[in-house]
Amino acid sequence: MKKYSAxxxxxxxxxxxxxxxxxxxxxxxxxxxxxxxxxxGGHGLATAYYLGKNFGIRDVAVIEKGWLxxxxxxxxxxxxxxxxxxxxxxxxxxxxxxxxxxxSQELNYNVMFSPRGVMMLCQTEHELRAMRRTYYxxxxxxxxxxxVSPARMKEMIPIININGPRFxxxxxxxxxxxxxxxxxxxxxxxARAISNWGVDIIENCEVIGxxxxxxxxxxxxxxxxxxxxxKMCFIVAGSxxxxxxxxxxxxxxxxxxxxxxxxxxxxxxxxxxxxANTVHGYMSQxxxxxxxxxxxxxxxxxxxxxxxxxxxxxxxRALIETFPFISRLRQLxxxxxxxxxxGDRSPIISKTPIENIYVNCGWGTGGFKAIPGSGWATAExxxxxxxxxxxxxxxxxxxxxxxxxxxxxxxAVAH
Amino acid sequence: xxKFICPICEIETDETELTPGGEAHLxxxxxxxxxxxxxxxxxxxxxxxxxxxxxxxxSYGCGKWFHVVRCTKxxxxxxxxxxxxxxxxxxxxxxxxxxxxxGKNVK
Numbered sequence: 214m215k216k217y218s219a220x221x222x223x224x225x226x227x228x229x230x231x232x233x234x235x236x237x238x239x240x241x242x243x244x245x246x247x248x249x250x251x252x253x254g255g256h257g258l259a260t261a262y263y264l265g266k267n268f269g270i271r272d273v274a275v276i277e278k279g280w281l282x283x284x285x286x287x288x289x290x291x292x293x294x295x296x297x298x299x300x301x302x303x304x305x306x307x308x309x310x311x312x313x314x315x316x317s318q319e320l321n322y323n324v325m326f327s328p329r330g331v332m333m334l335c336q337t338e339h340e341l342r343a344m345r346r347t348y349y350x351x352x353x354x355x356x357x358x359x360x361v362s363p364a365r366m367k368e369m370i371p372i373i374n375i376n377g378p379r380f381x382x383x384x385x386x387x388x389x390x391x392x393x394x395x396x397x398x399x400x401x402x403x404a405r406a407i408s409n410w411g412v413d414i415i416e417n418c419e420v421i422g423x424x425x426x427x428x429x430x431x432x433x434x435x436x437x438x439x440x441x442x443x444k445m446c447f448i449v450a451g452s453x454x455x456x457x458x459x460x461x462x463x464x465x466x467x468x469x470x471x472x473x474x475x476x477x478x479x480x481x482x483x484x485x486x487x488x489a490n491t492v493h494g495y496m497s498q499x500x501x502x503x504x505x506x507x508x509x510x511x512x513x514x515x516x517x518x519x520x521x522x523x524x525x526x527x528x529x530r531a532l533i534e535t536f537p538f539i540s541r542l543r544q545l546x547x548x549x550x551x552x553x554x555x556g557d558r559s560p561i562i563s564k565t566p567i568e569n570i571y572v573n574c575g576w577g578t579g580g581f582k583a584i585p586g587s588g589w590a591t592a593e594x595x596x597x598x599x600x601x602x603x604x605x606x607x608x609x610x611x612x613x614x615x616x617x618x619x620x621x622x623x624x625a626v627a628h
Numbered sequence: 629x630x631k632f633i634c635p636i637c638e639i640e641t642d643e644t645e646l647t648p649g650g651e652a653h654l655x656x657x658x659x660x661x662x663x664x665x666x667x668x669x670x671x672x673x674x675x676x677x678x679x680x681x682x683x684x685x686x687s688y689g690c691g692k693w694f695h696v697v698r699c700t701k702x703x704x705x706x707x708x709x710x711x712x713x714x715x716x717x718x719x720x721x722x723x724x725x726x727x728x729x730x731g732k733n734v735k
Contacts, residue, residue: 454673454677463668463672463673464673465673466675467650467651467673467675468700511648512647513650515703516700516701517700517701517702521643523643612667612671613664613667
């Protein structure tokens with residue numbers, strides 16, 4: 214693998230840029246692998262990366278029904294933060310955020326992590342109290358956040374309207390180390406690193422069945438043939454229930470559509486990410502100048518990767534009060550992804566009823582920020598067969614045992 | 629936008645006046661049931677990519693619950709029926725059969 218550097222860039226510019234090699238190889242499927250990871254999105258590729266890096270397991274195939282990073286990894290609003298209320302969530306998201314900080318150097322691939330700060334608005338008295346509670350919890354777990362007054366918020370984000378009237382801004386929870394990253398680059402960077410180790414990334418390869426012997430699987434049937442494996446892990450977000458059904462069990466998740474949109478590009482108006490949880494509006498400005506706006510999820514089961522138009526309308530309508538300037542912007546693109554929601558709005562990184570199948574799912578509407586941490590924890594689970602400290606609280610058994618990690622009550626929305 | 633005929637009002641309603649209520653025909657488990665059954669009732673869902681039997685509330689209309697049969701892959705609506713029916717009517721089952729002659733759900 215050629216190292217990307219200023220030197221290689223100068224060298225290649227003399228060569229009219231014809232000397233660059235493909236970032237990752239297109240290999241054919243082998244007959245057997247030690248570990249098969251289903252789903253070449255951010256989480257799947259990160260899992261393969263940390264399996265190789267932390268545990269030396271590189272006899273791995275990452276198989277993907279569509280194309281690399283073509284699901285929710287390429288459809289999110291790229292927000293990275295870790296200001297969660299519950300201890301277990303704060304641990305895994307903070308691990309993830311801290312891994313993001315050095316990811317570009319580590320992968321030798323610019324993921325454009327931009328710690329520009331994340332501001333969560335408090336627009337009701339209840340939300341202000343809840344955020345203050347989150348702030349105290351963050352202090353205890355060592356997550357760097359602070360409460361911001363409306364006056365200081367106006368100073369930091371001059372474009373904001375703090376007076377309401379319907380949803381005035383009463384304060385904010387500021388995480389200065391949060392931010393955004395280039396979502397495709399995260400998938401591409403991991404893909405390049407694992408491909409260099411000889412991990413096979415197989416696209417257009419759908420799982421159509423598994424061959425079980427008692428409570429263990431020996432091979433996976435795909436559209437490109439049968440593959441033997443010692444262990445299998447599926448990390449397929451919205452399609453988790455379909456794969457679980459193939460494997461013979463059910464998951465406590467439901468798949469719904471989540472939408473986002475971007476405006477036409479404009480000059481820089483907002484330097485940080487702003488999240489308005491009460492009205493379900495999440496906004497940041499991309500490096501190209503587009504306002505990236507995420508909305509709330511639909512309430513009904515859906516696999517179409519399109520959502521209801523009125524949700525986009527609701528999001529924008531609510532944001533216009535806080536950001537009057539967006540009423541003059543035109544929408545450039547709008548898209549949807551299928552997210553898998555759990556009851557407590559926390560993910561599942563777990564063993565399953567089948568001995569050598571593992572699952573990573575349930576990230577709902579906030580999976581992008583968790584990619585490195587989730588890959589780290591899932592790799593540990595696959596390699597050791599038992600979850601480590603990060604993954605243990607997120608087991609499937611927590612639902613039966615009533616040990617919810619209740620982020621839905623903590624934030625009053627899925628996040 | 630999704631449009632259903634509310635079986636109580638017997639008018640066409642659209643998504644903005646309805647509230648989704650999730651999977652229908654769940655067997656309710658209460659005190660005395662096993663932990664596994666209680667867990668299944670509370671959390672586990674079929675979540676199919678295909679025909680889905682579900683509950684909707686006509687919240688900005690008659691305020692009553694009803695059942696809908698909808699395909700989650702194509703958004704095709706096969707019909708609606710009363711919340712008191714424990715099984716979908718034959719007419720809807722026939723429509724599904726016609727669509728999926730081999731009896732397998734869409735994937």
